[in-house]
Amino acid sequence: MASSEVPRTVKAVNTTQLIHLDEEAMVCGLSRQHGAGWLAERADPEATHYLWPALVHCLDHRPEYSPHWRCMLLLVLRDGQQVFSLLDVLPASFDALPENLDRSTKTQITQRLLAPMQTVAEWSERHG
Template sequence: MAPPLPRTVRAVGTAQLLDLAQEAAMHGFSQRLPVDWLQEHLAAEATHYLFPRLVQRLRHRPEVPLQWRCQQLLTVRTGEQIQGLLDVLPDTFDKLPETLDTASKKDIVSRIERAVTQREWVERMAAGPSAVALPEEPA
């Protein structure tokens, strides 16, 4: 029987997130950003957040362990927060310390839901400064 999906948010530093992404790559999990992309774009001293959303079991690939698909709130070097997905082993997630209060968790989930995706952010960055909408000056 699969462990129940926790309804919580966990905070991790950049180094820890890179380790989680490396573990996901090692297991061949499908939802993860490449470690080299993360190293290039994440803010080095930032806190990032993981929110488990579903249990992922690949019945067509029984050699792949069960994982929890987590939404991520990532802080990139520009200071913006973007969302992504990361598949994490339940035991690995359970070992992450619980450091956030209920109000903080609710705020983070709300920010995840409003954040642009990693793909949207990459496309906007590739389009250059003209793709970034600037606030209009008052008349």
């Protein structure tokens, strides 16, 4: 049974891991802020992206995937821009990601995610 509290940590993911998490969310009917294939086309394949669980999210119509974590995502795009997005992640999938960031880096990432920054939707409006 999943915990009712989100883990208070930030995890780094490469683009392959991020695309896998996005595909898992799509298959499970969880929330994502981009369409199928969007990340594969636009995420920098060499970049490191960051996930920070923000809240516990439950879906009445998908109890088999509830609760799960609604994560803030610091996403690096192919044009080098960093944008804010959200991605729902299953607790087991988040837990399976390595814990490899030091405290200072986690603090910097959370501050960046909480500061005003361009969203995926805003970037998409400008870049089609």
